[in-house]
Amino acid sequence: xxxxxxxxxxxxxxxxxxxxxxxxxxxxxxxxxxxxxxxxxxxxxxxxxxxxxxxxxxxxxxxxxxxxxxxxxxxxxxxxxxxxxxxxxxxxxxxxxxxxxxxxxxxxxxxxxxxxxxxxxxxxxxxxxxxxxxxxxxxxxxxxxxxxxxxxxxxxxxxxxxxxxxxxxxxxxxxxxxxxxxxxxxxxxxxxxxxxx
Amino acid sequence: xxxxxxxxxxxxxxxxxxxxxxxxxxxxxxxxxxxxxxxxxxxxxxxxxxxxxxxxxxxxxxxxxxxxxxxxxxxxxxxxxxxxxxxxxxxxxxxxxxxxxxxxxxxxxxxxxxxxxxxxxxxxxxxxxxxxxxxxxxxxxxxxxxxxxxxxxxxxxxxxxxxxxxxxxxxxxxxxxxxxxxxxxxxxxxxxxxxxx
DNA sequence: CCAAGAACTGAATAACTATTCATTATGCTA
DNA sequence: TAGCATAATGAATAGTTATTCAGTTCTTGG
Numbered sequence: 535x536x537x538x539x540x541x542x543x544x545x546x547x548x549x550x551x552x553x554x555x556x557x558x559x560x561x562x563x564x565x566x567x568x569x570x571x572x573x574x575x576x577x578x579x580x581x582x583x584x585x586x587x588x589x590x591x592x593x594x595x596x597x598x599x600x601x602x603x604x605x606x607x608x609x610x611x612x613x614x615x616x617x618x619x620x621x622x623x624x625x626x627x628x629x630x631x632x633x634x635x636x637x638x639x640x641x642x643x644x645x646x647x648x649x650x651x652x653x654x655x656x657x658x659x660x661x662x663x664x665x666x667x668x669x670x671x672x673x674x675x676x677x678x679x680x681x682x683x684x685x686x687x688x689x690x691x692x693x694x695x696x697x698x699x700x701x702x703x704x705x706x707x708x709x710x711x712x713x714x715x716x717x718x719x720x721x722x723x724x725x726x727x728x729x730x731x
Numbered sequence: 732x733x734x735x736x737x738x739x740x741x742x743x744x745x746x747x748x749x750x751x752x753x754x755x756x757x758x759x760x761x762x763x764x765x766x767x768x769x770x771x772x773x774x775x776x777x778x779x780x781x782x783x784x785x786x787x788x789x790x791x792x793x794x795x796x797x798x799x800x801x802x803x804x805x806x807x808x809x810x811x812x813x814x815x816x817x818x819x820x821x822x823x824x825x826x827x828x829x830x831x832x833x834x835x836x837x838x839x840x841x842x843x844x845x846x847x848x849x850x851x852x853x854x855x856x857x858x859x860x861x862x863x864x865x866x867x868x869x870x871x872x873x874x875x876x877x878x879x880x881x882x883x884x885x886x887x888x889x890x891x892x893x894x895x896x897x898x899x900x901x902x903x904x905x906x907x908x909x910x911x912x913x914x915x916x917x918x919x920x921x922x923x924x925x926x927x928x
Numbered sequence: 929c930c931a932a933g934a935a936c937t938g939a940a941t942a943a944c945t946a947t948t949c950a951t952t953a954t955g956c957t958a
Numbered sequence: 959t960a961g962c963a964t965a966a967t968g969a970a971t972a973g974t975t976a977t978t979c980a981g982t983t984c985t986t987g988g
Contacts, residue, residue, distance in 0.1 A: 535935065535985075561758055565976060566938095575937040577978075586976065643843055681923075685916070692920055695896020696889050703888055719882070723889055726878075727924030737965095762946060763968095772967040774948075783946065 544582045547572045548596060551589050556636035560590060560644050594645060597637055598659040601630060605666050616674030617725060620693070623667060624724070625717040627697045632704070632713030642702045664690045671728075680728050689728065696720055741779050744769045745793065748786050753833035757787060757841050791842060794834055795856040798827060802863050813871030814922060817890070820864060821921070822914040824894045829901070829910030839899045861887045868925075877925050886925065893917055 550572035554563045565586055569576045583589045608614075608622045631638040667690035674680035700720060704713045747769035751760045762783055766773045780786045805811075805819045828835040864887035871877030897917060901910045 540935095564974090576976090577938065578936055580977065581935070688913075688916060689920070691896055691900055692893050692917070695894075696892045698896055699888055699892020716885075719885060720889070723886070723924040725924070726926075727920040727922070729923075761944090773946090774968065775966055777947070778965070 543572075543574070547574065547579060547582055548589070548593060552593055552636050552640060555590070555593075555644055556639040590644070593640060594659065597641070598663075601627075602659075602662060602666070604630070605663065609666050609669055615679065616670050616677055617679055619670045620667075620674070620725070620728075621717070621721040623670065624693070624697060624721050625714065628700060628717050628720075629714045631701045635705070638701055638705050638713075642698070642705045660694075664694060667693050674728070679730060681730050684728060693724055696724065740769075740771070744771065744776060744779055745786070745790060749790055749833050749837060752787070752790075752841055753836040787841070790837060791856065794838070795860075798824075799856075799859060799863070801827070802860065806863050806866055812876065813867050813874055814876055816867045817864075817871070817922070818914070818918045820867065821890070821894060821918050822911065825897065825914050825917075826911045828898045832902070835898055835902050835910075839895070839902045857891075861891060864890050871925070876927060878927050881925060890921055893921065 547568065551563075551568045554567050554571055557563075558567075565579055566576050568589070569579050572579075579589075583592065604626055605623055608619055608626065611619070614622075631641060664687065668686035671680060671684060671686040671689045675682060675684060675686075697720065700716050701713065704711065704716075744765065748760075748765045751764050751768055754760075755764075762776055763773050765786070766776050769776075776786075780789065801823055802820055805816055805823065808816070811819075828838060861884065865883035868877060868881060868883040868886045872879060872881060872883075894917065897913050898910065901908065901913075
């Protein structure tokens, strides 16, 4: 079997896992269910993943890669100001989760539990993301548009916390709002607290 | 058996459950383990709780009661300004979780998963809490110290999000910092974004 | 077209554990 | 203190499910 076809099947299994786990939770989803939805036999799962838990880790890694790559691009851009970069990261975060409710559920609900199992391992992906935001805060201080006494990592955690709560709130609410529509008010409030006076 | 002694035993079981679940997760903790730590037989658990899940709900309710009662007191106080009230709620939130790491772990990690099972049920406790914060924002607007265009519920979610992220970060970090020490910088940043200019 | 290795299958296995309930202990009242 | 109700026990039950592996089907290079 060609490498591409193998990769495609792996993706299909992962997609099935995202869908089922989002709807029924990690412990409420059996390997058989995932296999059935992916259209493979139970045993086949184990040709692609060492265990059920490894599947969850893979979901996290695949999503985090998408996330980080795009955020990185925003941060690296030359010529853009820190305020603008921060707004775009906020918008990106809310858009990516807002586009895929199943993935959002897994991020906001299932990983929280898994973090307990994986502990700092999974958090390391978040740490990189926080560092990225912190860099933007640092730039803003250098530009003189953010308060000189803002602690970059602390500020990054505040930003992440707000985004995270928005996402969780959206996931748990039944209303049919767009998550991305909250980007502007979030940016406004955060920038209000950050700007040099 | 007297009602007090019964209540005391119920509390002992709940304490044992908090300890074990915080350390090993809900699914990593067996009813037998909780029973052993509480010093009772497995079957005894079921004289006090209908099921394992009900134990978790009881933990949530017991803690939320403590939480809400104190927050309510702050909000109800006459003569205090909205800025001051907000600062005190921030401090309260971080103190209560900071005083009891096991409880904090359950709140920040285990309940996230359980929310999936209990869905909006558990969130309703949070909803009341959010409403309380929103009321303070409203007062601040009436006093003229907060921006006139601040949306109270949205702002409450932002505040909660920041507090929540601080708590999660503290729970997952191994460092021996005090959670409550972040109250001041959190308040500063939030008030900076909220104040009328 | 045909090995032969790669990929896949799914029933069987091997735990694991929430909950029950027949039995025993305890405490209270008269 | 006897008798009765209440409380506690913990071994047995009943069900669940991740993982394995012996056997089958597909692919492909010569």
